[in-house]
Amino acid sequence: MPCQIEAGSGTARATSAHDLMNKAVSFRTSRNVATVAINVGGSAYVVGDIINLTHAGAHLDAKFEVLTVSAGAILTMRIHSNGAFGDRVNGTVTISAGGTGYTIGDIIEFVSGSSRCPAKLQVDTLSGSAVATASVFEDLGTGGAGVYSTLPTYPTATTAIGPNGAAGTGCTITMGGSTGIIGTTALATTGGTGTGATVDITLAETGWTVDSRNTNDRSINSILNEKSVVLVGDATGWTNKPFTALLSGTATSGLDTRHFILSLALVAHNPGLDLSSHTGRSPGLTDETTFAVGGSYILCSEDTGAGVDEMDFWMKVDDLHFSMITQIDEAAAVSDNGIYLQHYAGLLNRIGTETESPYPMYTFGSSRAFNIDPTVGSDDVTSLTENRMQGTGCGWVWDNADQAYKNIQNDNASGAPTFEEIICTPCGRPRVEVGATADKVVAIGAIQMSLSVFELDRGSTVLILRQIPGTVDEFFLWPLTFRRQDSGTPSAADDRLYGQPRGVFWVESDNGTGSRIVNFSENYITVAGDRYLVFHNHTHTKAYQYIAWKWDS
Amino acid sequence: MVLFINETTSSVADFMTKLNTFLTTGGGGNPAWTGENLDGLGTLGVDTSTGEAGWSKAALGTNTPDIQVAFQWDTGAPRYLGVYQYDHASGVGNYDSARAGPWDQDNDSGNGAASTTDATIAGARRVDLAGDTPLQYWAFVSVAVAEAVYIVVETTAGKYVHFGFGELQKFNDWNGGSYAYGARHTATTSDNGTRVGNSYLLDGLSQDGSSPDPTNGMELFMATIRADGLPLQAAAGLYGVVGGNQSDKGLDRQSNGGGVDTARVMFVGGFRGNQFATDFGQALPSLSKGFVPGYPIAPFYWDQAGSTTIFGPMGVMKDVRGINLDQFVAEQEVVISGDTWVLFPSRKRSDSATESDTSIHQGIMYKQN
Numbered sequence: 001m002p003c004q005i006e007a008g009s010g011t012a013r014a015t016s017a018h019d020l021m022n023k024a025v026s027f028r029t030s031r032n033v034a035t036v037a038i039n040v041g042g043s044a045y046v047v048g049d050i051i052n053l054t055h056a057g058a059h060l061d062a063k064f065e066v067l068t069v070s071a072g073a074i075l076t077m078r079i080h081s082n083g084a085f086g087d088r089v090n091g092t093v094t095i096s097a098g099g100t101g102y103t104i105g106d107i108i109e110f111v112s113g114s115s116r117c118p119a120k121l122q123v124d125t126l127s128g129s130a131v132a133t134a135s136v137f138e139d140l141g142t143g144g145a146g147v148y149s150t151l152p153t154y155p156t157a158t159t160a161i162g163p164n165g166a167a168g169t170g171c172t173i174t175m176g177g178s179t180g181i182i183g184t185t186a187l188a189t190t191g192g193t194g195t196g197a198t199v200d201i202t203l204a205e206t207g208w209t210v211d212s213r214n215t216n217d218r219s220i221n222s223i224l225n226e227k228s229v230v231l232v233g234d235a236t237g238w239t240n241k242p243f244t245a246l247l248s249g250t251a252t253s254g255l256d257t258r259h260f261i262l263s264l265a266l267v268a269h270n271p272g273l274d275l276s277s278h279t280g281r282s283p284g285l286t287d288e289t290t291f292a293v294g295g296s297y298i299l300c301s302e303d304t305g306a307g308v309d310e311m312d313f314w315m316k317v318d319d320l321h322f323s324m325i326t327q328i329d330e331a332a333a334v335s336d337n338g339i340y341l342q343h344y345a346g347l348l349n350r351i352g353t354e355t356e357s358p359y360p361m362y363t364f365g366s367s368r369a370f371n372i373d374p375t376v377g378s379d380d381v382t383s384l385t386e387n388r389m390q391g392t393g394c395g396w397v398w399d400n401a402d403q404a405y406k407n408i409q410n411d412n413a414s415g416a417p418t419f420e421e422i423i424c425t426p427c428g429r430p431r432v433e434v435g436a437t438a439d440k441v442v443a444i445g446a447i448q449m450s451l452s453v454f455e456l457d458r459g460s461t462v463l464i465l466r467q468i469p470g471t472v473d474e475f476f477l478w479p480l481t482f483r484r485q486d487s488g489t490p491s492a493a494d495d496r497l498y499g500q501p502r503g504v505f506w507v508e509s510d511n512g513t514g515s516r517i518v519n520f521s522e523n524y525i526t527v528a529g530d531r532y533l534v535f536h537n538h539t540h541t542k543a544y545q546y547i548a549w550k551w552d553s
Numbered sequence: 554m555v556l557f558i559n560e561t562t563s564s565v566a567d568f569m570t571k572l573n574t575f576l577t578t579g580g581g582g583n584p585a586w587t588g589e590n591l592d593g594l595g596t597l598g599v600d601t602s603t604g605e606a607g608w609s610k611a612a613l614g615t616n617t618p619d620i621q622v623a624f625q626w627d628t629g630a631p632r633y634l635g636v637y638q639y640d641h642a643s644g645v646g647n648y649d650s651a652r653a654g655p656w657d658q659d660n661d662s663g664n665g666a667a668s669t670t671d672a673t674i675a676g677a678r679r680v681d682l683a684g685d686t687p688l689q690y691w692a693f694v695s696v697a698v699a700e701a702v703y704i705v706v707e708t709t710a711g712k713y714v715h716f717g718f719g720e721l722q723k724f725n726d727w728n729g730g731s732y733a734y735g736a737r738h739t740a741t742t743s744d745n746g747t748r749v750g751n752s753y754l755l756d757g758l759s760q761d762g763s764s765p766d767p768t769n770g771m772e773l774f775m776a777t778i779r780a781d782g783l784p785l786q787a788a789a790g791l792y793g794v795v796g797g798n799q800s801d802k803g804l805d806r807q808s809n810g811g812g813v814d815t816a817r818v819m820f821v822g823g824f825r826g827n828q829f830a831t832d833f834g835q836a837l838p839s840l841s842k843g844f845v846p847g848y849p850i851a852p853f854y855w856d857q858a859g860s861t862t863i864f865g866p867m868g869v870m871k872d873v874r875g876i877n878l879d880q881f882v883a884e885q886e887v888v889i890s891g892d893t894w895v896l897f898p899s900r901k902r903s904d905s906a907t908e909s910d911t912s913i914h915q916g917i918m919y920k921q922n
Contacts (some may be wrong), residue, residue: 021884171886172562173583234581264734267633298597343690352842352844353843356842356844358845409768425832425833426828426832428832430831430832430835431835440743440744440746440747440906440912440913440914440915441746441834441877441913441914441915441916442746442747442748442825442826442830442831442834442835442875442915443746443747443749443758444826444827444831445757445758445797445821445822445825445826445827445830445831446757446758446760446796446797446798446821446826446855447757447821447822447826447853447855448796448828448829448831449828450831452834452863462859462861463861463862463863464862464863465862465863465864465865466784466862466863466864467864468724468727468865468866469725469782469783469854469864470725470726470727471725471726471786472725474725476724476725476865476866479835481832483832483833483836485835485836491592491837492837492838492839492880495835495836495839496836496842496844497833497836497844497846514736514861514862544558
């Protein structure tokens with residue numbers, strides 16, 4: 001599964017909510033480095049070096065970790081980040097026809113060519129109301145925009161897609177060239193402690209496409225160019241495709257501006273219809289300009305008057321599902337001080353055939369609310385394993401039988417932790433039936449993990465779950481499962497398992513002596529030969545507050 | 554190549570003889586268990602004259618000792634079948650016929666009565682065959698990844714007992730993993746599925762309770778798992794029992810071989826009282842939806858001395874699951890991804906909350922390999 005890490009340092013970290021969205025869209029719609037092999041080993045490298053592969057068409061560089069060397073020459077590597085490569089339009093922007101009704105700052109999108117993400121330009125100068133000059137937009141600093149399998153036919157028509165109220169028509173564009181797609185053999189690399197290494201690569205499609213909606217025209221909180229994008233996954237081999245939407249916004253609290261992204265899961269998408277008018281979408285959108293508490297929000301760095309912190313991010317994607325974690329405290333000196341926020345969207349690993357489970361669609365954002373301080377722990381912010389929030393929000397799963405999105409909630413933080421109907425195991429507390437009419441098929445027993453090991457009230461736990469003993473102690477990775485059990489008598493009509501989030505596990509933080517692991521987040525653990533990357537939930541570092549991502553790179 | 558069987562039986566001796574024939578069938582793809590030389594004269598696997606049986610096999614798991622088990626019934630009054638686990642240092646084929654009986658083998662687990670008398674056998678780990686007329690039995694064997702033998706006996710119409718032995722499909726390479734279990738149920742109640750005084754498979758719910766459950770001594774009925782070197786385990790310890798919140802876990806019988814009887818540790822979880830059971834065991838299956846939510850049976854190791862730490866899961870019982878029988882009948886077969894599974898109640902399936910000697914909808918499903 002392609003992955004991308006931009007953390008700690010470097011210019012590719014996200015500089016704003018819009019930048020984070022652009023990078024997520026570019027990563028999902030571009031091609032990635034699927035395999036890498038050494039062509040020339042170079043010299044003076046050491047194990048652990050991270051070397052970079054870039055290109056004019058690289059919206060995100062690929063990175064490789066040196067595993068073995070011989071006298072400084074690289075022998076073997078593994079992929080650290082798969083990158084985002086594409087054939088992107090670039091070069092001189094020629095205005096073939098200026099059209100009418102444009103304003104400086106308008107954003108226009110190409111309508112011809114075959115692409116997973118059409119290119120955008122921004123109007124720089126006018127002649128009257130006609131476009132005089134324009135430059136590439138959302139190019140992530142490369143000068144190349146969009147990602148094409150067949151370049152546009154020039155001059156290409158365009159459509160105005162922002163800001164709010166943009167009404168220009170008739171502008172056609174001819175671009176000077178394109179970046180081309182990166183080659184695959186003897187490619188030069190940079191970085192690390194050595195020099196001269198070249199690599200051979202193969203590329204693969206990452207598997208998502210912008211579904212005719214990638215605009216910059218929503219007016220939120222007096223900002224006129226808020227973004228909305230809908231992506232559809234290839235979901236190769238499946239009939240029902242996953243549709244996910246991201247919508248940016250801001251809210252004001254005193255002098256602070258709070259930036260966020262709403263994630264929506266959709267079972268279908270009509271590009272001609274307002275997103276708020278779609279049925280079969282997850283909550284959070286009252287109308288096109290009004291966000292609602294109870295959605296799946298990705299909180300971003302807050303502007304308290306000095307701009308926003310750069311955000312570290314980790315992304316993982318396949319053509320069914322997207323995962324992202326951001327760390328929003330630029331000043332965090334160690335990972336225990338990091339503030340990690342999780343986002344997931346797409347299809348679950350289904351339990352059953354596509355006929356039995358046609359649409360296991362879900363989305364999760366760490367926050368149910370959008371106008372909150374993202375750095376402060378609260379009952380509004382949680383993780384995919386904890387799923388503790390007041391009211392509803394954060395995680396939503398499509399219930400195909402009920403034709404509605406259902407809230408995943410291990411604990412309603414409004415009161416004492418209770419049994420909930422739709423939970424994410426193992427941390428959720430399932431209903432164990434008692435009484436005269438009970439099935440009497442299970443009982444709580446000496447240790448109920450969901451009571452003793454996972455503390456839904458964020459207090460101290462009764463038990464510590466230790467690693468599995470052996471020659472080398474080993475972590476156990478608990479798969480997560482969304483399950484529903486009727487609030488009353490168990491019902492065959494209502495009991496169901498929705499599916500399992502892909503490549504995400506609960507893991508106990510145990511240092512081998514029963515104490516939590518200090519600065520566990522952003523570290524790898526290896527289980528059965530596979531690496532897993534660990535993060536804690538927001539600001540919470542108790543032993544039960546960790547997730548592990550399977551890391552394929 | 555046959556790794557499962559279902560046969561009618563006419564007596565306990567007939568049952569054990571047939572089981573022996575099946576288990577000791579050799580060659581690739583067959584159970585291929587070693588029938589122990591019970592009398593030293595070549596009576597292998599079962600001796601109906603003395604009411605003994607014994608089988609062993611090398612385990613497949615790393616650091617898992619050979620699986621060595623034995624059984625005893627009263628030839629004069631057959632009903633209870635005592636279940637024993639031992640650990641001769643030389644492994645397979647070293648049952649000592651010169652010893653007093655199955656309970657007297659080297660490094661015995663401590664469970665199973667030291668007797669050939671039915672009433673005494675009933676007072677420790679055993680399985681209740683309800684007399685000398687068991688109707689039929691099934692045996693399900695795993696020979697890949699983890700060796701295991703699961704036996705189900707229909708004692709009277711619609712009533713079943715389960716016993717077995719094998720090795721856990723372990724997680725990590727801790728020392729141990731071979732196990733044996735019998736069954737204890739309460740004939741006077743309907744809630745056998747959730748009574749602490751019962752024991753099924755590796756059962757983390759079993760513990761001393763209140764009448765009609767044993768008020769003490771429940772540890773003698775529990776399944777045992779061979780384990781040594783676990784954190785906070787006694788240096789000479791060789792076994793754990795599988796149960797619930799019970800402080801008295803009893804001693805093994807290492808003195809059989811000149812050692813010192815040593816305290817056993819506690820494994821929890823397993824079939825009942827397990828996180829997986831509470832997460833998934835309540836889910837109602839649905840044939841129309843093709844939903845058969847069988848859950849894994851995984852024991853955890855609980856450091857009761859410290860009381861605040863639990864390790865694991867330590868492994869799973871291979872090719873067996875817990876299941877809610879709400880939509881199923883006893884002995885029903887379901888096919889999941891090409892594999893056939895056979896479903897049984899823990900004791901007797903019933904839709905009544907008041908019918909005695911039943912387990913309502915609690916079930917166990919076994920894979921036919």
